[in-house]
Amino acid sequence: MDIRAHVSMVFHLDKCIGCHTCSVACKNIWTDRKGTEYMWWNNVETKPGTGYPTLWEDQEKYKGGWEKGKDGRIHLRLHNRPGGLANIFYNPALPNMDDYYEPWTYDYENLFNAPEGDDQPTARAVSMVTGKPMDNIEAGPNWDDDLGGSPIYARNDLNLDELTEDEREQLNEVERVVFFYLPRICNHCLNPGCVAACPAGAIYKRGEDGIVLLSQEKCRAWRMCISGCPYKKTYFNWSSGKSEKCILCYPRLESGQPPACFHSCVGRIRYLGVLLYDADQIEAAASVPDEELVAAQRAIIQDPFDPEIIAAAKKNKISDAMITAAQNSPVYKFVKTWQIALPLHPDFRTMPMLYYVPPMLPVLAKTKDGTYDVEGLDKENFPAMLSSLEKARMPIKYMASLFSAGNVQVVEEVYRKLIAVRIFKRAQKVKDYQQAEVDAALASGKTNAEEVEAIFRLTSLPTYEERFVVPPLGREMAVEAWENPLDRKREAGFGVRNKIAKRKF
């Protein structure tokens, strides 16, 4: 047993309003430099949709993540070791800038400097790569936002593959149109594909907190990480010739603040906390059959209250404060205690440490004689406007394709519990349910009143401190052991090419 701590995340999709505040917070801090304009370490996608970069989930095309070989072990989909070296002169699975979009700005100066003429001057779009005018802008980071262009984008969502032709057609009916938002950052995986794919060994996982970082000094632009990550969350800086990725705002974490995208989240959908896991089990857990992947990933996460685990953690030099943080972790509750948060695409076998509570989309409704009418209302016991799984607007198979490697049962169990929470709370506040109905909902959700109240509390009324249990990494103190942390204050930063002289005053 090799117990390690991991700063992990939960995104509650029911609360995401798709405002992109997280993306903008991240962009303003980390990716406003030359070469990074097209990067969105945090992006928000509309689902169904093809996402950013387009069709990133298509591993036939991009060869990201791991696949289970005939020998029962997992192998990088991208290459074996000699193959990686042989493909170094041309990576066949590398996405091109056009798969993201060519970043542009506008020639605003022309509005002021244009010579007098018959026409109003315009601000033409100008490429931020070449500086040349871009008359035909064909893509952007959220080009298919809110189902924009859905005949091209939403219809090509790979997760719809499991649906029957009928089900797919129905999704296009105006009355049935449905979508939700999927905010994505680096998953800081337990079995990262980017780390394994990097020929230079420039990418690494921090032992203390599991954050995956990319050494700018060791990166040699072999660009295998971009293909190796199945989530397309490593990006190539075309100007510096280095790959870059989400750093989970570790400088903020180290000073006790949540990452900027978490902090700025308007819908308060984000939770951050520590998970304890057993590093010895990673390879085995990533190698189980598809339908067992979620269970295996849950099993690798250890109980921070178990004395045996605590002893093993202490033996691994995990501090008491870190263990306390793990015990208070909201992520542990969502993922392990309540089991209502699921990893995104566990089928990529990288064991992502960002978990999603799937969204409860409203039940299907149609207008009938000019009024809003919930279909089949009279035949069901549930009152209008409340979700029932059988009436789910988005087929459950779609959610299973996203969150459980196709295992419908796992997603159903999550939804049954979420529905039980709703019915329980509605019975309490609105009082339009019979006790028998509430009990039935609790039983089918395999939950109880106490757990439901706890889920409700952490979902709807959590305080800042309950959402973000930032462990005391204390590096601002620990670092003093070998250097004065104030030495280079205000003098260096991301992408600085040469060491900068120390400040004199």
Next chain:
Amino acid sequence: MFDNALFIGFPYAAVAIAIAVTIYRFWFDPYSVSSQSSQFLENRKLFFGSVPWHYGVIIVLLGHITALMFPGVWGLFTANQTRLYILEVIGLSLALMATVGLVLLFYRRMADARAHAVTSELDWLLLAVLLLQVGLGFWVAYYYRWGSDWYLHTAVPWLISLLKFQPNTASVAALPFWVKFHFINGFTIILLLPFTRLVHVLVYPISYLWREHQVVIWNRSRMN
């Protein structure tokens, strides 16, 4: 005198500067060491340029180095006419492959707006010098046949004399202009290596063959 400057002074100076600057760069500016790939910006033309160029030039270069390191074995190998024929044909085709690939890469940097935007003056210089070198190499191999054999008795003794610090230009003094040009341009490339993106040949990640798949770094190990 002129020969001494070209075939003794210049090679030593080029190599000395290359070694010093390489050490300086790796020590003081490791961030700058990158292959500066532009595949992300343009990848269709790159495929037809980069793959033939790299495979062509690497194998040809390995041939040059093998002959220099094992002249005896190489001499025995080329002593047979059939083998010599095969070697010449392979060498010429690889040189042609590399040349065509490099011309394509040159064209790509000029014609593609995005690739052009990330090409520095040093990149252009490097491209020109490399193109000149493979062009000269191909020319020499074509017009002065059996290079894989006469190389052993001309350039190799001279290079070995340089390596032994007993410089002797006798074996190369009488060679035709184009051959000498090829030699000197070769050392120009060595001189340019640490100043340009060519430095990436020194960091070819061979250790990927045996390193652990997952890399974990502990901060606390720095403190212990």
